[in-house]
Amino acid sequence: MRIHRLFLAFALALVAASARPASLGQHRIRAGDSLRIVVLNRPEYGQEVLVQDDGKINYFLLGAIDVESLTLEALRERLVAGLTGHLTDPDVLIVPIPRERDVYVGGQVGAPGRYGFMDAHIDLRKALALAGDALSESADMTRVHLIRDGELVQTYDLTAPPGPHIQVFRGDVVYVSERTRLRVSGNVREPGVFHVLGPVSAGYALSLAGGIVDDQGSLGRLMILRADGSTETIELNEDLTGVDRPQREIRHGDTLHVPNAYVVEEVSVLGYVQQPGLYRVRGPVSVGRALALAGDAVREDANLEVVEIVRLDGSVETIDLRREATTALVHPGETVRVNARFKVNWPLVFSAVSTAVLLTSLIRQ
Incomplete structure (x- = not known):
């Protein structure tokens, strides 16, 4: 009986191993998170939201938004796109609501996150130091925001000569804008x-x-x-x-x-699409547009959650086509690859189970 169980476990492991999802590799929004939406200079558009069990938030202006597994930056970009029809160049910040004794330091810093301190308050520059300081290439140090109770206290230019200490209190949010x-x-x-x-x-x-x-x-x-x-x-x-x-x-x-002045530019669309091949384009196009060129539809067994873009430098970027069809770009010379959705290889499973049963019968004899 023990050997029989081992063979059955091996057969089932074939299914489990191939179905196991890949690690996200970074923190993503999940149910139970509390977030604060801040629109700079427009406090009436701010709101605190709770990620519900179904992975959605309810923002009063845009309604229910699916945020499950999004990064904070991806959610920020989605809200900017939604608010563009209501505001001109909306400047949106998305920050987790910190615990009472923490300060949250986010944006273009080395290690965004919540940091505790013992005193009643801390200097703004020290708060940045807790998070590994600002990123030299991408941080806009002329726009460092201090947010308290969901409202913008002030935006500081830290490239100017140091002045009086800027006090940051527990529960505050410090956010370094991106250039x-x-x-x-x-x-x-x-x-x-x-x-x-x-x-x-x-x-x-x-x-x-x-x-x-x-x-x-x-x-x-x-x-x-x-x-x-x-x-x-x-x-x-x-x-x-x-x-x-x-x-x-x-x-x-x-x-x-x-564009190239003489050469026709093309992108490759491969994998589980109706008409894989090379397609002429005029400059970068959205992944959705590239797939439209390849038959305007993907096959029923295509995995829309893991669509790969092979960049010119050989790196591979993975996107969720359901969310990023119009925002992710593919450039001339690059490749869009649509993979198959996971399917259980039942012949392999049945073969493994049959082998296990046969070996068990032989052992009993």
Whole structure:
């Protein structure tokens, strides 16, 4: 009987091992979390919310929102998109509600989280030090927010010479804003993500990426992919000044793409889609658009929760297609790969069980 149980356990382990989900790798919002939504300079849009058992929050302006497994930044971006129809460039912060004796330090710091201290209050700079200080490349030290009881106390410029001590009390939230984050892609010398102070011109963004690749990049049809999913085409002169004056700005979350002046650009769509293959594009497109080119539908056995983007540098980014179809971008030369949804290999399971039963019968004889 003992051997029989061992073989049955082995057969069932084949199913359990293949169905085990991958580790999230980072903290994500879950049921029971308490969050504070803060819209800077618009306190009437602020609200404290509790993540319900079904993974949703109820925000008075947008209704029920599914936040289960989202990061704080992903939820912030979702709220910004939802509020854009009501406010101009809403500045939204999402912070966990700290315990009474803690201060929460978040945003662009080395180790965001809750930190306790013994005294009645602590200096703002010391609070930042508890969280590993601000990140040098991405932190906007001209916009360090102090939030108390859900309301913005003040925004401090910590690049100025140190003045009087800024007191942070238990239960306060310190939030370091991110510099304007933009991406420059395509036929430039050093494509990548850059952090700058405030919106910048297209010419300045190109200079950050080392300028265009000689005889390849086209200044006549640069593309700006806005954070809201819209697309604009602009033209620059050889000295990177705009043909249109003033130049249209590259803002937070935007992508500036330099197409190849001579080569047709393509993206690959592979895996469990109706028509896998290479598809021509004009600059970066959303993953949803790339899949539309491949037949406008994925197969029934496709795993929508784990869709992979193989980047130009060989790295692989995983997205949830149900949530990020319109926001995740794939660039020319990159690949979208749709994998199969997990299915139990019943022939393998039955074969293993049958083998276990047969061996047990032989042992009994």
